[in-house]
Amino acid sequence: MSLDAIREKALQQYGPGARIIAAEKVTNPGIVGLFAAARFEATVEVGEVPVVGKEPIAAAPSVAPTAAHELHGPAIAALLERADAAELELHKPAPVSTASPDFAGLLEQLGKELEASPVAAPSVPVPLTGAGNLVILLGLGDDALGPALEMSIAAGGSDVRTAGELSAFGHLHVQGRQSATAARAQAVLTGQGVVVAYGLGAARDVPAHAAHIAGLSADQLWVVVDARRKAEDTVAWVQALQSLLDHGVVGVTALAVIGASETASPETVDVLGIPVGWVDGKPASTPVLGKVH
Secondary structure: OOHHHHHHHHHHHHOOOEEEEEEEEEEEOOEOOEOOEEEEEEEEEEOOOOEEOOEEOOOOOOOOOOOOOOOOHHHHHHHHHHHHHHHHHHHOOOOOOOOOHHHHHHHHHHHHHHHHOOOOOOOOOOOOOOOOOEEEEEEOOOOOHHHHHHHHHHOOOOEEEEEEOOOOOOOOEEOOHHHHHHHHHHHHHHOOOEEEEEEOOOHHHHHHHHHHHHHOOOOEEEEEEEOOOOHHHHHHHHHHHHHHHOOOOOOEEEEEEEOHHHOOOHHHHHHHOOOEEEEOOEEOOOOOOOOOO
């Protein structure tokens, strides 16, 4: 209740002889700062009851007189303002020194909060498996054949075929959409996936293969890059290929990296911005190679 409300209530209950002789602001801290509230409590002294006509005005028993000085409205308001200012100063947050125990406690609390809400790490792409699924690996020369065979072994046996300018003894060649569909159908009957090693030829030949690759309607497209080659050369042909394929239904899914263990700077492939899913014959442990230490 505010001070004015208290004064008005005292006059209503005890008549014009009521005087506020003390007032105190009482604060309820609430629960952890929530639902906090403040109110005023006042001590009222009731003097002699005036007589109107012959009937006295009813009044509550008066408070015993005290030695306190009478406080009028302005004086009480001034005292309460001073009390508010003192309270604000008392609760004003003090600067925390980096050398103080409070600062160490704050860092510990922040650490616990970060541990409680970990940031999800990027996932490593994996080759798609399952009967009839078609995964195409795109590489210069015959770079795609090795990773295709390795992925087949890891999956427990896939139907490995070739396409583009790459051919290999013992492996059927995919000519276009019709043969790709036939390969899928055969793989469904055998319970296998289809992995196609697609040869792009030289870097200058890459754009000529975009339409053929799109026509095969793969479920996943992987790009095979050699970490031993010059980074700028790899960036040039991969970005050219990616710009052509990303307009289709299926874009580039991941990188299969070869030669990473034979160079001191395999992290150069990270500039491509494509997550790494396969490295030197086995699944990658992280989607980026990072620096070699």
